[in-house]
Amino acid sequence: MIFVHLFYEFFKIGLFSFGGGYATIPFLYHIGEVYGWFSAVDLERMIAIASVTPGPVGVNMATYTGLTSGGLVGSLIATTAITIPSLILIVIISKILKKFRENFYVKAVIYGLKPASCALLASVALQMILSKTNDIYAMGIFVAFLTMSFLTKKDPLFYLGITGLIGLIIKTFHII
Amino acid sequence: MNTKMSLLRLFLLFVKIGAILLGGGYVILPVMKAEFVEKNKLISEDDLIDYFAISQSLPGIIAANISIFVGYKLRRTIGAIIAVIGVTFAPFWSIVLLASVISKYLHTDFMQGIFWGVGIGVMVLMVQATREMWAKAFEDKFAYLIFFAGLGVMLFTNLSPVLVVISSAIIGVIYKSLINRGRSV
Incomplete structure (x- = not known):
């Protein structure tokens, strides 16, 4: 039964997530809450791992969440399911490519989807931050790196590498 | 070719x-x-x-x-x-x-430490990704309304994000149709 749910949920993500890799996260966050396959903390781990392994983050997220919730078969199902809507849509769209982008309804739908997709991501970002407000050390490091991210543009690997190292040092040597 | x-x-x-x-x-x-x-x-x-x-x-x-x-x-x-x-x-x-x-x-101190730190990095990345989307999300003032409505639904209800996506697409079509009609009259 879990495989059916996995297929259904990841098919939905493939069909309704707009805006690239991180756009899958709000859906995964919701799935975690509904099915209990993984916790919010697990999801944070998955995001970190998906961001430092090769390949599109969306594929990595599907593979990892599938793996956590349904083993190797689960990850295969999740990864397949998330790409099937694209496959179907694009085979259809390829025949009417030029007209597609100029179409009134396509433009109107995208007009509504852009702010909505941004709202989904913002809501998860906020909830993640709120869940850590009682850890003042984490919040301090967060604010420092957030400020940095506003000032200069750095690669995801930079943030995950440095914060991972800080965590390793702090926790291994019991500094705090 | x-x-x-x-x-x-x-x-x-x-x-x-x-x-x-x-x-x-x-x-x-x-x-x-x-x-x-x-x-x-x-x-x-x-x-x-x-x-x-x-x-x-x-x-x-x-x-x-x-x-x-x-x-x-x-x-x-x-x-x-x-x-x-x-x-x-x-x-x-x-x-x-x-x-x-x-x-x-996973349960070694070593890994727990890395993940504690990386969890902070992930929050930075989430804010960064949101800002990148934000920069391209708004064609006009009405789009901000869609954003805050969507954010409110996600934060204060347990509804599926799928619902937010579908309703914002419908709102987009209705809004653009109304504007179009307003122009042609």
Whole structure:
């Protein structure tokens, strides 16, 4: 039964997530809450791992969440399911490519989807931050790196590498 | 541009592309340009840029979408399927291998420390990704209303994000239709 749910949920993500890799996260966050396959903390781990392994983050997220919730078969199902809507849509769209982008309804739908997709991501970002407000050390490091991210543009690997190292040092040597 | 590419070669090219991508789909355009436009002259640069633009407004994974477009262009439906299997191949196995290693050491102090720190990095990345989307999200003032309505629903109810996506698409169509009618009267 879990495989059916996995297929259904990841098919939905493939069909309704707009805006690239991180756009899958709000859906995964919701799935975690509904099915209990993984916790919010697990999801944070998955995001970190998906961001430092090769390949599109969306594929990595599907593979990892599938793996956590349904083993190797689960990850295969999740990864397949998330790409099937694209496959179907694009085979259809390829025949009417030029007209597609100029179409009134396509433009109107995208007009509504852009702010909505941004709202989904913002809501998860906020909830993640709120869940850590009682850890003042984490919040301090967060604010420092957030400020940095506003000032200069750095690669995801930079943030995950440095914060991972800080965590390793702090926790291994019991500094705090 | 008439030479037909063998399915095996197509598959291997996309495996390579999937393995190169790190952290996101945005570097896919230069990589694909090098492979399909310059080296193998299989598709035109204009087509590739079109695919890239449309892929970003389609649902799903952007890098997978572009791969499907290119695969379809080269070998129709079977090409599209091979392309998407190819581009997901390396990420799939790298995750499977990495996850099994990580789960073995997950409860060590060492791993817990790394994940505690990385959890902070992830929050920075989430804010950064939100800001990048924010920069392109608003065509006019009404779009801000959609944003805050969506945010409110997500924060204060347990409704599915799918619902937010569907209703914002419907609102977009209604709003744009009303504006259009207003103009033509």
